[in-house]
Amino acid sequence: MAISEKEIQNVVAAVLKELNTGSKPAAAAVKPQGEWDSTQYRGRKFKGIYSDMNEAIAAANEGYKAVRRMTLAEREKILAEIRRLTREEAPIMAVMGVAETGMGRVDHKTAKHMLVADKTPGTADITAEVKTGDDGLTLLERAPFGVVGAITPSTNPSETVICNSMGMIAAGNGVVFNPHPNAIATSNYAVDLVNRASKLGGGPDVLVASMDKPTMESAAVMQSHPLIKLLVCTGGPGVVRAVLSSGKKAIGAGAGNPPVIVDDTADIQKAGKDIIDGCSFDNNLPCIAEKECFAFASIMEELMTAMQKNGAYKITAQQADELAKVVLVDKQGKDGKVHKVINRKCVGRDAKVLLGMIGVQVNDDIRCIICETGFEHPFVQEELMMPILPIVRVENIDQAIDWAVKAEHGNRHTAHMHSKNIENLSRFAYAVETTIFVKNAPSYAGIGFGGEGHTTFTIAGPTGEGLTSARSFTRWRRCVMKDAFRII
Numbered sequence: 001m002a003i004s005e006k007e008i009q010n011v012v013a014a015v016l017k018e019l020n021t022g023s024k025p026a027a028a029a030v031k032p033q034g035e036w037d038s039t040q041y042r043g044r045k046f047k048g049i050y051s052d053m054n055e056a057i058a059a060a061n062e063g064y065k066a067v068r069r070m071t072l073a074e075r076e077k078i079l080a081e082i083r084r085l086t087r088e089e090a091p092i093m094a095v096m097g098v099a100e101t102g103m104g105r106v107d108h109k110t111a112k113h114m115l116v117a118d119k120t121p122g123t124a125d126i127t128a129e130v131k132t133g134d135d136g137l138t139l140l141e142r143a144p145f146g147v148v149g150a151i152t153p154s155t156n157p158s159e160t161v162i163c164n165s166m167g168m169i170a171a172g173n174g175v176v177f178n179p180h181p182n183a184i185a186t187s188n189y190a191v192d193l194v195n196r197a198s199k200l201g202g203g204p205d206v207l208v209a210s211m212d213k214p215t216m217e218s219a220a221v222m223q224s225h226p227l228i229k230l231l232v233c234t235g236g237p238g239v240v241r242a243v244l245s246s247g248k249k250a251i252g253a254g255a256g257n258p259p260v261i262v263d264d265t266a267d268i269q270k271a272g273k274d275i276i277d278g279c280s281f282d283n284n285l286p287c288i289a290e291k292e293c294f295a296f297a298s299i300m301e302e303l304m305t306a307m308q309k310n311g312a313y314k315i316t317a318q319q320a321d322e323l324a325k326v327v328l329v330d331k332q333g334k335d336g337k338v339h340k341v342i343n344r345k346c347v348g349r350d351a352k353v354l355l356g357m358i359g360v361q362v363n364d365d366i367r368c369i370i371c372e373t374g375f376e377h378p379f380v381q382e383e384l385m386m387p388i389l390p391i392v393r394v395e396n397i398d399q400a401i402d403w404a405v406k407a408e409h410g411n412r413h414t415a416h417m418h419s420k421n422i423e424n425l426s427r428f429a430y431a432v433e434t435t436i437f438v439k440n441a442p443s444y445a446g447i448g449f450g451g452e453g454h455t456t457f458t459i460a461g462p463t464g465e466g467l468t469s470a471r472s473f474t475r476w477r478r479c480v481m482k483d484a485f486r487i488i
């Protein structure tokens with residue numbers, strides 16, 4: 001990334017100072033008096049926010065018509081403004097995101113916005129294909145769908161809105177958002193940012209649209225509206241299922257539960273640091289973050305010590321059971337049976353806060369909780385989205401792969417491995433079949449943060465687009481020229 005860690009810390013410090021909140025990134029410290037507003041920020045009224053989904057769709061349709069008329073260079077001008085404003089205002093959105101949702105970390109959310117600004121592909125992602133032969137030339141072009149209906153999560157709210165907008169606009173679409181209600185002010189700040197960028201870049205005042213109070217009902221209106229030609233859903237299994245059964249073309253970016261394997265050939269010191277860096281990133285909110293670890297018994301102690309040297313706090317089996325009673329709660333399922341589900345109050349919270357809930361006091365430098373557990377432990381089986389890493393001891397690579405594949409639950413989302421054994425790496429990658437497979441790096445290398453490749457916060461495993469970009473939001477069109485333009 002072009003921006004250094006130091007620069008990020010400086011801008012975050014400056015924003016926190018401006019908000020007159022002191023230097024603590026904790027939600028309570030940055031939350032101002034009163035609720036966050038989904039229609040304005042500090043007296044500046046947001047552009048493109050509506051109370052009626054039909055009106056929001058009509059506005060997004062006007063945005064689509066405007067984008068369609070634009071040249072690629074004109075679209076790029078708007079994208080350049082989105083990149084610039086995102087970089088400038090990343091710390092504001094990071095502070096808002098933490099304060100509004102109570103989840104994540106300001107410095108990491110700032111870094112995620114910088115990543116979106118720098119590594120979200122633009123119009124260059126839209127490439128054409130051509131076929132020539134005895135019958136002439138056939139051109140295949142990636143065309144826009146029209147107006148896209150996008151559902152976005154609370155875990156990466158403004159990051160997803162901006163990244164989706166960039167890709168969808170680059171591809172020539174309009175977009176209307178039904179953001180997560182728990183992150184609506186942060187999401188709509190991002191919608192307004194895109195619209196301000198549009199104006200600055202020579203586009204319309206309202207290029208993308210959203211709701212002031214999104215609900216399941218407004219999502220339903222969006223899903224059945226005739227002007228919505230493509231649905232893009234980033235969220236948990238419930239919402240992805242709903243969108244995929246809408247009867248419309250849909251891109252589903254669903255839940256993961258990424259396992260990480262460490263075998264006896266890995267650089268254990270590096271693996272320990274990398275895993276804690278990835279697992280604690282934004283307090284484990286990213287769907288790609290390490291959620292459970294399978295470590296060879298022969299290197300288990302060394303790995304845990306390396307993790308402890310890098311900000312991990314090790315709890316006992318008894319403390320793990322106490323913590324499980326706090327972070328998981330009973331809920332009656334549709335089948336009438338009682339299931340363990342995550343306690344939303346614990347999602348994305350600091351490790352220090354979670355430890356405090358079981359009476360353990362630690363310093364601010366503790367960023368992750370580790371514990372040895374069995375394979376069946378709920379910490380292994382549930383997608384916690386908390387900086388808690390269960391580590392399961394395995395005897396050999398067969399057991400590691402077997403359990404890691406089972407813990408991933410067939411999501412085919414993301415998996416990681418630390419090893420220098422090419423055969424072991426290949427075997428796990430083959431068996432787990434995930435969209436992202438990261439070798440010998442923190443999980444975020446898989447979305448372009450310190451790894452090659454573009455970034456996205458919409459990773460579409462279930463519907464197969466993978467790491468979405470502008471081309472994911474297009475449909476193929478074919479144009480045939482008979483008996484001409486083969487010039488060889």
Ligand code: NAD
Binds near residue numbers: 153239
């Ligand atoms: P969530 O599933 O709670 O909500 C997502 C959005 O869907 C919200 O706007 C919500 O109001 C709406 N929604 C929920 N049920 C719906 C329904 N039946 N119909 C219409 N709308 C509905 O998401 P969250 O808790 O904010 O995000 C966390 C989950 O999302 C995790 O499971 C995480 O792995 C996943 N996620 C996946 C990706 C990816 O790229 N694959 C990215 C981010 C998050």
